[in-house]
Amino acid sequence: MSRARAGDGEAFRALTEPHRRELQVHCYRMLGSFQDAEDALQDTMLAAWRGLERFDGRASLRTWLYRIATNQCLDALRSARRRPAKQWNIPGIEPPEPTGYGEIHWLEPYPDALLDGAISVPLGPEARYEQTESISLAFVTALQILPPRQLAVLILRDVLGFHANEVADMLDTTVESVKSALKRGRAGMQRSLPVTEARARPAAANSLAEEAIVAKFVTAYESADIDALVALLTDDVFMSMPPIPLEYRGRDSVARFCAFIFGSAPTYELVPTRANGQPAFGVYRHTPTGIHGSGLFVLTLADGGIDAMTVFENTVLPVFGLPMELDGNGTRATGNARGPLCPRSDQPWG
CATH class of the missing domain: 3.10.450.50 (Nuclear Transport Factor 2; Chain: A,)
Structure with missing residues (x-):
């Protein structure tokens, strides 16, 4: 910590790298977009690098990073920087009449290859959702319907298991406000996912x-x-x-x-x-x-x-x-999960 505060980029990376993947998943749950989550993660690491002197050690470094990441995501949500909906654009070809029109048009998928070490971290005692459930497209979509403050509180409390007083400190609010937001957020999730408990569980991954x-x-x-x-x-x-x-x-x-x-x-x-x-x-x-x-x-x-x-x-x-x-010879594609939308910076926060 002392080396990082003195400007040692390698020391800062050693401190933050163990939390990087789970922070990216946290930003993804909040924003619903892989690209937006990557941008929020970069902003989080930059803010942490610049503000390391203000880390007083009262909470763990992980909790402090979650505080920064959550507020970066809230800022992004308030600024409404979202991809606009895209209209069908194939000339001369009209699709069948839809049964409805979606509102969460900024949704993007998250590669499983980047989940290693991100959803197996120990959760706090308040967690109510399984980690695999809380990264599913249905769950992430339902989260996006919630107002930003309710969204943040529900993820921090019910997905990650932080205590109410920890969440209140992260959001600079009161425990009573956190409890109220959580109650409303749970009600919103229940309306969005009302049939999940009655529906049969999906087949296990890779079964x-x-x-x-x-x-x-x-x-x-x-x-x-x-x-x-x-x-x-x-x-x-x-x-x-x-x-x-x-x-x-x-x-x-x-x-x-x-x-x-x-x-x-x-x-x-x-x-x-x-x-x-x-x-x-x-x-x-x-x-x-x-x-x-x-x-x-x-x-x-x-x-x-x-x-x-x-x-x-x-x-x-x-x-x-x-x-x-x-390639035209039927060769199946191979490769890792990092592409142009997953840049890696040479900066200490990259």
Whole structure:
């Protein structure tokens, strides 16, 4: 600590690096966007580097860093720096009529490769959610509906397990205010995720049950077999495609959209990865000019089938170490999870 306060960048990195991954996940939960979380993490480390003299040791360094990160995210939320919704932009091709329009169009996926060491940290005694549940797309989406202060309190208390007095200190408020915000935040989450307790639990990650569903999905999608694909969907399956706000709910509605996709370009190749603790695929479309990345699918499995499909733009592929094109010989993409959206700075806070 004394070396870091004296300006030793290596000492500062040694102090903060053990907390870096979990802080990034914390920022992601608060902001719902991988890019925004990376920006907030960089701002957090810069603020910590510049303000290290003010760290008095009354709380742990980890708690102090969470205080900085939380307030950086609150500042970002208040400034409303969000990606705008994107309209369907394929000329001459109109998708089926949606069943609804989403509001959380800034949502982005989070690579599982960056979760190592981030969701296995010891939680405080107040934690109410499992770490794997609290990184799922459904959970992160529900968080985004909450007002910023309620969002911060619920994550700090129910996800990370900090005591009410610790959260009050982080947010420069009273314990009573924290308790009130938590009560309202829990009510908001219950409204957003009312069926989670009644619904059957999804297959465990990398289990035989998950692998069986995923293998059938890949076969059906790559062969454009709409009947086989529909057979894998639950009755109330839900499809969304941020930043495009179109949403499709129910097996018939999602089936119409998938038939539309297969009809517009019937040959696809899927490259497996994982996002938010869930099976995911880079989606590549065969065209006369090559095999081009068209997006990223994230599947939510429940009740023995596919309960949700979230379709992201191809701009997220590099974050997962996936290329924008395949080589034309059927070679599957490989690579690590750090891409252009995960810069690493030479600065002490980078």
